[in-house]
Amino acid sequence: MADRAFHVLMVLCGLSIFGIVILILGELVQRSQLVWQAFGFKFFSNSTFNGSYWDPVNGHFSALPFVYGTLVSSLLSLLIAVPLAIGLAIFLTEMCPKFLRGPLAFVTELLAAIPSIVYGLWAFFILVPILRDHVNPLLSKYLGWSGMFADNNPTGLGYVAAAVILAIMILPIISSLTREVMTAVPHSQREAVLALGATRWEMIRMGVLRNARIGIVGAVILGLGRALGETMAVTMVIGSAPEIHKSLLSNGASMASVIANEFTEAVSDLHRSALIEIGLALFVLTIIVNGLAQVLVWAVTRGTPPRAN
Template identity: 75%
Template sequence: MNLKVQEARVPGLPVAPPPPPEPLTTGTESPAASPIRKFLLERSNSAISDGTFRWLMLVCALVIFGIVALIAWQLISRSQLSISKFGLGFFFKQAWDPVSGNFGALPFIYGTLVSSIVALIIAVPLAIGVAVFLTEMCPKFLRGPLSFLTELLAAIPSVVYGLWAIFVLVPILREHVNPYLMKTLGWTGFFTGPNYGIGILAAGVILAIMILPIISSLTREVMTAVPHTQREAVLALGATRWEMIRMGVLRNARIGIVGSIILGLGRALGETMAVTMVIGNRPEIVKSLLGLGYSMSSVIANEFSEASDDMYLSALIEIGLALFIVTIIVNAIARLLVWAVTRGAPQRVV
């Protein structure tokens, strides 16, 4: 027996509104099915987006391998005439005679390596010194303008560097620097012979100026990333400012500094116009840095348009292959140097 209990109504009070009607659903769908379907749809779209993004990033990474492989394949295939005729002896021969068809790349390899080494010897101490000054010692009002000017050097075209070297650097070397080097260090054999002004030393100096902003800027960024706690800890132990910079900053930033030097060396190895204008463009191997030389990129730029036959063109392309191989070898040696310094261990905390 069902009894209906009626609620007592108090006169004067409002009557509560009836509850809203429940949404109509089909017989096969529950009220909770719509949010579940929305969640599954969003998850499916997210999975598709993640998969697309993953494949795009994979393609971007594979493009690097593809570019390197394409460059190597083109250099090897286009230099087959020279490779089949001269073989590996092409990289160890000194002769360069387009008339008789006798070619050798050793003078160009020598000029490229020696001028790049001279550039590193000059640029690395200066670049690290500039980075240390800007990071640790420079007043705030001078830090911005000096940093801007340092980075501006990297934006100057190489042909402008070459013109400046011809009209400014070469006369300074010929009239002041070279005579002093010949007088004081001539006994070493590295500063002897005719004083042309142009030559391997001039090419090394202009390359040093060109790679200095690259090494300095990257070194400064690496030094800035070293935590201030490293500096404070070394100073708290009673170290001087120089000891703090040497042990607390440079030691922890050494891997990045070596990386910046590698990038600077890569720029020096591949530089063309500025080197072509001051190195002398003579395919010789001389001990003296005052002598004339030739680089691999310079001979390609100078003689590529003059290649009159297929063998001549193939020899020039094989020089490009030699430059490609030298770049790979130099980077491999640099990585071995990094491993020798760090022994594969992470950066130490002082």
């Protein structure tokens, strides 16, 4: 009897996860019906009213600049964080002296525990001035011809600032998970590659990284999930402008930041419904990212387990 009750309890615990997801999805869908009826799919299209994507006063709303800002800042943060995180994981696992390994790993994991508002304050007072006075002018001077770093923003806020702080925030997540995966690779793999005359780098590349590739992809996807949903730190440095710019130095806004900025001050039911619709889109985007993660893992492994050769 006790075993049966325990089994039922565990099943309920497992099914509760599905219940929570369904409740969240149902509430978001219900609360966003007003804007869906007003705009339909045009809510996510390139539609403007008097040159503005987002005009609460006149009741015109388009989520396109927020989707754009979220994707740009998140993907740019991955470009910055992934090489650093994998390099850090390789150093800690394969090259770091024993006396330094523990403290360095502890500090790395400590970064993940820092509240996002603290990251936002640091970015606003330290990172943004550095970007404004030193980094952005150089990017604008030497790469402005590409259009991606044109029109240097005098405030220092923008997509680049958001991407850098996001990269710092997701770095410990990707690095820690990558290190755990690399640690799980059997030492026999390393010894076999070295016995064949491989250099240390070749051993790491063929004996460790190749076997750990599935876990590394998963770590990167988890980092992307954190970047997509980050709110406070991004809100403080992205500029909060509902616009689309090619230049990464321009002000922008993300899906999470516009909800944080405007939800408590929504001027109408339609405005509030538009913000909830953005929340629903962010929820769906998270599901899509996880689906793409499965496709990406299959593309890397072709459905086969990691092999030593």
